[in-house]
Amino acid sequence: FSSTTPIKATLFPGDGIGPEIAESVKQVFTAADVVIDWDEQFVGTEVDPRTNSFLTWENLQSVLKNKVGLKGPMATPIGKGHRSLNLTLRKELNLYANVRPCYSLPGYKTRYDDVDLITIRENTEGEYSGLEHQVVKGVVESLKIITRKASMRVAEYAFLYAKTHGRKKVSAIHKANIMQKTDGLFLQCCDEVAKKYPEIYYEKVVIDNCCMMLVKNPALFDVLVMPNLYGDIISDLCAGLVGGLGLTPSMNIGEDGIALAEAVHGSAPDIAGKNLANPTALLLSGVMMLRHLKLNKQAEQIHSAIINTIAEGKYRTADLGGISTTTDFTKAICDHL
Amino acid sequence: FSSTTPIKATLFPGDGIGPEIAESVKQVFTAADVVIDWDEQFVGTEVDPRTNSFLTWENLQSVLKNKVGLKGPMATPIGKGHRSLNLTLRKELNLYANVRPCYSLPGYKTRYDDVDLITIRENTEGEYSGLEHQVVKGVVESLKIITRKASMRVAEYAFLYAKTHGRKKVSAIHKANIMQKTDGLFLQCCDEVAKKYPEIYYEKVVIDNCCMMLVKNPALFDVLVMPNLYGDIISDLCAGLVGGLGLTPSMNIGEDGIALAEAVHGSAPDIAGKNLANPTALLLSGVMMLRHLKLNKQAEQIHSAIINTIAEGKYRTADLGGISTTTDFTKAICDHL
Ligand SMILES: CC(C)[C@H](C(=O)O)[C@@H](O)C(=O)O
Ligand SMILES: CC(C)[C@H](C(=O)O)[C@@H](O)C(=O)O
Numbered sequence: 001f002s003s004t005t006p007i008k009a010t011l012f013p014g015d016g017i018g019p020e021i022a023e024s025v026k027q028v029f030t031a032a033d034v035v036i037d038w039d040e041q042f043v044g045t046e047v048d049p050r051t052n053s054f055l056t057w058e059n060l061q062s063v064l065k066n067k068v069g070l071k072g073p074m075a076t077p078i079g080k081g082h083r084s085l086n087l088t089l090r091k092e093l094n095l096y097a098n099v100r101p102c103y104s105l106p107g108y109k110t111r112y113d114d115v116d117l118i119t120i121r122e123n124t125e126g127e128y129s130g131l132e133h134q135v136v137k138g139v140v141e142s143l144k145i146i147t148r149k150a151s152m153r154v155a156e157y158a159f160l161y162a163k164t165h166g167r168k169k170v171s172a173i174h175k176a177n178i179m180q181k182t183d184g185l186f187l188q189c190c191d192e193v194a195k196k197y198p199e200i201y202y203e204k205v206v207i208d209n210c211c212m213m214l215v216k217n218p219a220l221f222d223v224l225v226m227p228n229l230y231g232d233i234i235s236d237l238c239a240g241l242v243g244g245l246g247l248t249p250s251m252n253i254g255e256d257g258i259a260l261a262e263a264v265h266g267s268a269p270d271i272a273g274k275n276l277a278n279p280t281a282l283l284l285s286g287v288m289m290l291r292h293l294k295l296n297k298q299a300e301q302i303h304s305a306i307i308n309t310i311a312e313g314k315y316r317t318a319d320l321g322g323i324s325t326t327t328d329f330t331k332a333i334c335d336h337l
Numbered sequence: 338f339s340s341t342t343p344i345k346a347t348l349f350p351g352d353g354i355g356p357e358i359a360e361s362v363k364q365v366f367t368a369a370d371v372v373i374d375w376d377e378q379f380v381g382t383e384v385d386p387r388t389n390s391f392l393t394w395e396n397l398q399s400v401l402k403n404k405v406g407l408k409g410p411m412a413t414p415i416g417k418g419h420r421s422l423n424l425t426l427r428k429e430l431n432l433y434a435n436v437r438p439c440y441s442l443p444g445y446k447t448r449y450d451d452v453d454l455i456t457i458r459e460n461t462e463g464e465y466s467g468l469e470h471q472v473v474k475g476v477v478e479s480l481k482i483i484t485r486k487a488s489m490r491v492a493e494y495a496f497l498y499a500k501t502h503g504r505k506k507v508s509a510i511h512k513a514n515i516m517q518k519t520d521g522l523f524l525q526c527c528d529e530v531a532k533k534y535p536e537i538y539y540e541k542v543v544i545d546n547c548c549m550m551l552v553k554n555p556a557l558f559d560v561l562v563m564p565n566l567y568g569d570i571i572s573d574l575c576a577g578l579v580g581g582l583g584l585t586p587s588m589n590i591g592e593d594g595i596a597l598a599e600a601v602h603g604s605a606p607d608i609a610g611k612n613l614a615n616p617t618a619l620l621l622s623g624v625m626m627l628r629h630l631k632l633n634k635q636a637e638q639i640h641s642a643i644i645n646t647i648a649e650g651k652y653r654t655a656d657l658g659g660i661s662t663t664t665d666f667t668k669a670i671c672d673h674l
Contacts, residue, residue, distance in 0.1 A: 042491060045529065082345075084515075109655075110553075111448040112448070127512070127515065127516065133518065134518065137485075138484055139483075139485075140484075140518045140519050140522050141480050141481060142482075142483075142518065143479075144464075144480075145476065145481075146476075146478075147476050148475035150477065173568065175433055178566075179464065179479045180469065181470065181478075182477050182479040185475075185476075185477050206572075207570055207571045209573060210572035211570055211571075211574040212573040212574060212581060212582065214572055215552055215577035216447075229512065235545075236545035236548050237545075237549060237551075237552055239549055240549035240552035240553045244427060244553060245549065247422040264411060302461065
């Protein structure tokens with residue numbers, strides 16, 4: 001790719017503040033001379049029988065065809081029987097690994113300095129199987145499903161990620177002392193993959209202990225790989241260490257090189273349309289997308305511009321204690337480019 | 338009860354550092370004129386067929402008879418088919434609620450000040466059902482079981498606790514957006530009980546968001562009630578905020594007024610027998626036991642002596658950055674009484 005040949009990428013602006021922060025990404029990319037031919041996709045207003053959700057068949061085809069995309073927050077319409085749009089995307093597109101880096105932003109002070117963590121979450125099964133039923137009145141059960149296939153591919157992704165990103169350590173997070181078969185299988189797969197990466201330090205950490213150590217001393221960890229629900233929990237905990245989901249990016253990885261970067265915060269309907277939203281998480285997700293496309297130079301330029309704007313502190317949105325609008329903050333980033 | 342009539346209570350000193358920290362509790366109680374007739378119980382060296390674990394029938398009967406007890410750490414012998422001793426106790430004695438207070442210790446600095454949280458964990462079912470199997474090769478499943486009975490009793494305990502302890506708010510922690518049936522039933526029960534306590538503010542918080550908010554601003558929470566695994570995770574996270582499991586007590590509540598206070602940290606075999614262990618968690622668990630017995634005056638005296646000793650900082654064990662032995666630290670607490 002060269003930065004002047006347009007690359008086609010799917011864009012789901014999403015709901016609530018989604019369109020405003022998506023606009024911010026477009027402006028920053030343009031200011032950095034990144035020419036993307038955005039294939040904008042909007043979720044339907046009624047259930048598409050082919051997807052059994054408000055996501056349309058075209059929505060899914062767009063990602064499958066372009067193989068790369070960026071997604072804003074999507075609120076799932078409330079009411080009986082609607083599957084979460086976020087989860088439907090992950091499942092239907094077989095986005096098996098969810099990568100969430102969390103690092104301290106220079107100049108944005110939290111209780112923690114120098115956090116630098118990568119959570120890699122299994123994204124298709126586990127506690128998210130959707131298999132539940134009532135056994136008798138007052139007794140219900142949910143099934144947690146762990147497969148060798150899904151565990152192997154996420155473990156392989158985690159170790160490869162560690163190696164290609166110069167990381168030193170992978171921690172597999174589990175509760176195999178209680179769920180010996182499910183989390184046990186997950187660990188077995190991690191063990192097997194770890195053997196192929198003797199240069200990467202490998203350890204197994206029980207989830208409760210992991211959470212305690214993360215809040216005491218996050219520097220103990222580096223790359224963390226884990227089943228779906230633990231990933232959901234730990235990635236939010238890690239985001240909290242550096243300021244919250246408004247500041248942390250993510251990317252979903254599928255088979256055949258598919259990658260869908262995603263801001264995982266909510267759609268904040270209360271401030272939607274008011275030019276108050278913080279676009280940082282979607283911008284940083286966009287940076288992950290550019291790195292995936294090997295546009296490393298532009299990715300680093302945009303990344304620095306975001307980081308420096310926040311560090312300077314002159315332009316910050318309300319969630320970071322500032323008074324800037326989305327457009328002022330975006331303009332400040334563009335001015336840094 | 339009066340403090341001079343001996344009260345009979347079960348004591349499991351436990352393994353590793355257990356006997357040393359149990360000795361510390363005995364000395365501090367004696368120094369505070371709390372006369373307990375300890376019924377000391379030791380776990381067996383082979384499986385008792387009546388309990389299917391190393392716990393003996395007598396171990397269980399002792400707690401059922403005395404209705405109150407204190408337990409040190411117990412390591413489960415490693416090897417095929419041994420059930421965790423801690424879990425066996427909880428299940429066999431039907432200890433349905435696990436109460437874990439976490440509060441900042443004056444003078445012991447962490448990144449957080451003024452933490453004051455109570456985690457109330459469902460202690461008998463959920464992800465701890467032990468029901469797991471292989472469906473086909475490479476596909477395994479675990480069952481999470483939620484019942485109305487267990488959810489109601491822990492919800493009722495949580496609200497009653499909040500009311501009788503002057504607490505303002507109960508947060509029910511869940512992932513009912515994903516596990517609609519199981520966590521949904523748990524929430525339904527909390528909703529139902531909440532209606533009987535209009536004076537207590539009640540809210541529902543998704544577990545991932547809860548963990549993010551806890552690390553950002555723990556003051557947002559007060560009493561938290563939740564299914565088993567979330568309680569395991571969040572209680573360790575909360576302990577981490579104030580320094581770790583070596584400083585936080587717990588108590589297991591059963592039917593018919595049974596209460597078993599418990600230090601939930603490990604048995605630390607590496608420092609066992611070396612007079613280096615920190616007895617704080619077991620001592621504070623002992624304080625919870627005394628409060629349960631309505632020996633409030635003595636409980637507060639002992640509590641203050643522990644807190645003040647740590648705050649002064651002259652006598653601290655190695656885990657808190659000091660150089661005191663277990664016996665020196667214990668003596669310092671006794672001197673405060
Ligand atoms: C919205 C919700 C279903 C989702 C999840 O649980 O995965 C979210 O918390 C996330 O982490 O992306
Ligand atoms: C030792 C382990 C089985 C136990 C649990 O998971 O409950 C421990 O973590 C605890 O919190 O008491």
